[in-house]
Amino acid sequence: MTAEQLAEISEIVERRLGLRADDKRDILDGVLARRRDAGLYLARLAAGDAAELGALAAELVVGETYFYRHVEQLRAFAEVVAPERAAARGGRIAVLSAGCATGEEPYTLAMMLHGAVAADIAAVDVHPGALASAARGVYSSWALRAVPALVRERWFAPAGAAWSIAREIREAVAFHAGSILDEGPLLAPGRWDAIFCRNVTMYFTEPCARAVYQRFARALAPGGYLFLGHAETLRGRSEEFELCHSHGTFYYRRGESAAAAAPAPWYDQIRDASARVHALALPAGPPPAPPGEHNEISRLVAGERYGEALDRLARVPGDAPGALALRAIALAQQGPRDEARAACDAWLRADPRAAGAHYLLALGAESANDLVDARLHARRAAELDATFAMARLHLGLIARRLGELDAARAELQRALALLEHEPAERLALFGGGFRRAALLDLCRAELEAVAR
Numbered sequence: 001m002t003a004e005q006l007a008e009i010s011e012i013v014e015r016r017l018g019l020r021a022d023d024k025r026d027i028l029d030g031v032l033a034r035r036r037d038a039g040l041y042l043a044r045l046a047a048g049d050a051a052e053l054g055a056l057a058a059e060l061v062v063g064e065t066y067f068y069r070h071v072e073q074l075r076a077f078a079e080v081v082a083p084e085r086a087a088a089r090g091g092r093i094a095v096l097s098a099g100c101a102t103g104e105e106p107y108t109l110a111m112m113l114h115g116a117v118a119a120d121i122a123a124v125d126v127h128p129g130a131l132a133s134a135a136r137g138v139y140s141s142w143a144l145r146a147v148p149a150l151v152r153e154r155w156f157a158p159a160g161a162a163w164s165i166a167r168e169i170r171e172a173v174a175f176h177a178g179s180i181l182d183e184g185p186l187l188a189p190g191r192w193d194a195i196f197c198r199n200v201t202m203y204f205t206e207p208c209a210r211a212v213y214q215r216f217a218r219a220l221a222p223g224g225y226l227f228l229g230h231a232e233t234l235r236g237r238s239e240e241f242e243l244c245h246s247h248g249t250f251y252y253r254r255g256e257s258a259a260a261a262a263p264a265p266w267y268d269q270i271r272d273a274s275a276r277v278h279a280l281a282l283p284a285g286p287p288p289a290p291p292g293e294h295n296e297i298s299r300l301v302a303g304e305r306y307g308e309a310l311d312r313l314a315r316v317p318g319d320a321p322g323a324l325a326l327r328a329i330a331l332a333q334q335g336p337r338d339e340a341r342a343a344c345d346a347w348l349r350a351d352p353r354a355a356g357a358h359y360l361l362a363l364g365a366e367s368a369n370d371l372v373d374a375r376l377h378a379r380r381a382a383e384l385d386a387t388f389a390m391a392r393l394h395l396g397l398i399a400r401r402l403g404e405l406d407a408a409r410a411e412l413q414r415a416l417a418l419l420e421h422e423p424a425e426r427l428a429l430f431g432g433g434f435r436r437a438a439l440l441d442l443c444r445a446e447l448e449a450v451a452r
């Protein structure tokens, strides 16, 4: 096969399946080498031949899965999401397992909802062999390793050395073959109350991952939920979701409406109200750039699009106070630590009372496990601004990590009280992608963990 043919099949893999092809050159090489007429094969793939695409996917995908995987997310789904969505939908919800592999995930959802919430459960995967296994419903003990004993008793029957899933559960899930990048009714607007797409997009190219999240945002009803795997995040990749935290895990909720999903108009206030600017810990003063540009950069920072914000900041006068703050925030989230620290220092030279700069320095030190320095800066931030809830929250987290449980309790309680009143603008800039509700949940969970 030729270099052009390899490039062509790589392009099809990325575009139709979403998968990164650059680390799969050897496999793709082998796939082409086995074809008597590689040109014809490529033409069939390019024309969207479903059987060929499925067979190709089977060579490339990772199919690891098991029942009750990441059970804390499943509990959050069963205890928070499903009842909430059932109430919003008049009793019956619709759930999609996207990238369901051999069926363990959607069957687990069916078992958990059984007798509690009425649900239409669908599942899709691009691997035909995996779907055939799902339809058989027979599993090894290894696939059941995280299944609680009572659930095993209730829903599985021994089948030789394996386990056969109860017909009632098997019939509760409708399986579909296809790629989640395909157009089609499965991802029709507003169709789902919850989408599970765990451990799938981690293998995708960045543009395909973003495209899929965009499609999920559309396919979810307003207020619907998205569950990703632990190694996957929407951070900086979508503005349509808010981060949720409960049961010690994270997941996402789509905004209630297009208006709710759009960024709040607070960036206009940053420009207009010097009082608010002060509350943001941004030093008052003339904006560093034309107001429109300043607003746009603030919007990018709040939308966690730090790379783009830094690119634009590089083109405005760097020594003005507003630019110093935004640059420090963006670098603290995604820059090298040295640069982030230098940006905070520059901000503090311009305004020695910038609580936000100390807060960012605390975050940097905390992530580098320098808890002493982290505490020093978090304390300074809290002293400079007694209403700064997030500084208190971090003082609590640091104290907990240091094993100082009384101090942790006291700081977390203060954080909990302050969080209710933390200005939305400051949350958007400094919250690291967390909304108020998620931070409150985190605070409560931490308090529970340090309870006497």
Ligand SMILES: C[S@@+](CC[C@H](N)C(=O)[O-])C[C@H]1O[C@@H](n2cnc3c(N)ncnc32)[C@H](O)[C@@H]1O
Pocket: 016, 017, 018, 057, 061, 062, 063, 064, 065, 066, 069, 098, 099, 100, 101, 102, 105, 124, 125, 126, 127, 130, 178, 179, 180, 181, 197, 198, 199, 200, 229
């Ligand atoms: C690692 S498994 C994850 C299974 C399950 N979601 C879990 O977390 O346990 C990934 C699955 O995603 C499927 N997959 C990968 N790309 C896909 C695509 N473009 N469309 C549909 N399924 C896809 C693979 O076939 C594989 O079965």
